Amino acid sequence: MISLLKRNIQKSSILPGFGLSFGFTMLYLSLLVLLPLSMIFLNTASMSWKELWETIANPRVVASYKLSFGASFIAAFLNIVFGVLVAWVLVRYPFPGKYIVDGLVDLPFALPTAVAGIALTALYTPTGWIGQFLGFKVAFTPIGIIIALTFIGLPFVVRTVQPVLQNIDKEVEEASVSLGASRFQTFTKVIFPELLPAILTGFALAFARALGEYGSVVFIAGNMPMRTEITPLLIMTKLEQYDYAGATAIASVMLVISFLLLFAINLLQWWSNKKLVHR
Template sequence: MAGNYLTEMTDFTSDKRLAKENKIKQLLGKISLPWTITIGYLILILLLPITALITKSITLGFEEFWRIATSEVAMSAYEVSFLTALIAALINGVMGTLIAWVLVRYEFPGKKVIDAAVDLPFALPTSVAGLVLATVYSDKGWIGQLFAPLGIKIAFTRLGVFVAMLFISLPFIVRTLQPVLQEMESEVEEAALSLGASEWQTFWRVILPPLLPPILTGVALGFSRAVGEYGSVVIVSSGIPFQDLIAPVLVFQRLEQYDVAGATVIGTVLLIVSLVLLLLINLLQQWGRRYAVK
């Protein structure tokens, strides 16, 4: 009896050891070639430069960091950047939704061309976009000359920054919404109508609610793109502090003055805001999928 018991015991421990070995093997198995390449690439391309930026700005010490980060010029540049980008993204939230709706629901000649043109801000080099906008919106440009007599200057003012941000953020909302609208069945609208809803009620209660998460996602994407925009804004604005100077241009100005520390601090602030935004976008997308659980 006792002997049997003992062998059982040893069997048991060897089983345990085997299980442990298996677990280690499993873990090692997960570190496959694709995994290694993925992590290596991400570290090299994404994490390393970001870490370098943060380390550089940390070496300044908190007080110095805070002083530069909250200096008057920087604060005004954030305001121009974030506020203008927010307004541009919100306006495109409405206009982009309308454009996506028309592109999905309506048939008209030239639809394919317009659909392709929506991607123009993606495809165009940002400096070219800036050049185009500066030409059209300057005092003698096609649109600028209409506003000049009213005393409204667009190019080389904050309005110019705003126009550039409108231009650059539009495709994000349209392209986020289009697939969602295509998937939407028209039967759902007919169902609402058959239940006695007016067209207005159908829009507010049936069509819009499932569109809100993708609209917000598109707005957030467009906003973060507008905040990060540099190339077109630097051309279409004058870059004067407290007027139309945006944060990314401020970073570049600091670098031109060999103020690397100042540039890194403002860069870090922008980085943190971008990360928060990305997190927000992810949460929005999760929220949008909450009722799509299979």
């Protein structure tokens, strides 16, 4: 049975040396992913249960959790809306400067996060180019944090949805219209189911990126405890105070909650893919 399994693996594999490549993959993942993450829990284990609970259940820490996860979720949801819209325009409509706009989508990838944070703060302060025309305060509020997280997460949604849109056969849409479907029905019944797995992937990537963001947020947030203090900043504060156990305790909570949320999103993505296959 084992020899038959090995022969099937060798037949289905394009590259030879499955055992060696698989071993190298596991070693690579262990050194760069599993080992660093395990150190978080090992450092946290040096604390007693009482110390651990006092650290992670501190009102200031809980407020930072709510802000980080809430702002990240809202920013990822906004990126779904505007990311799909941007991808739709780039794929479906020709216009002058299209390739320039397409290149600008990737700007948050290349731009240093600190530069992005300073630029957004300069724009949205009460005396900034945009902030002076708004009737409410944006910089140094949770709204500013959401704007910064939306800025850095937009490319993830655009780049996951764009190739799927390009591969959708327009004849399917034409057939839907010829059968009497409206534009809204064509989008919701024909196009959207095809885009849903890519949208969920983009949402997961944008959400994960926003959770760990520090540089672009720290300037526009104002960093006021209990109001605009994000969890990554609180972890950095603990590290600057040489409270490594406290920093890893907060980080471990972030890691566990992030894993559970991403696991749920991946389950939803798996369900949508399975449903799409059986259509």
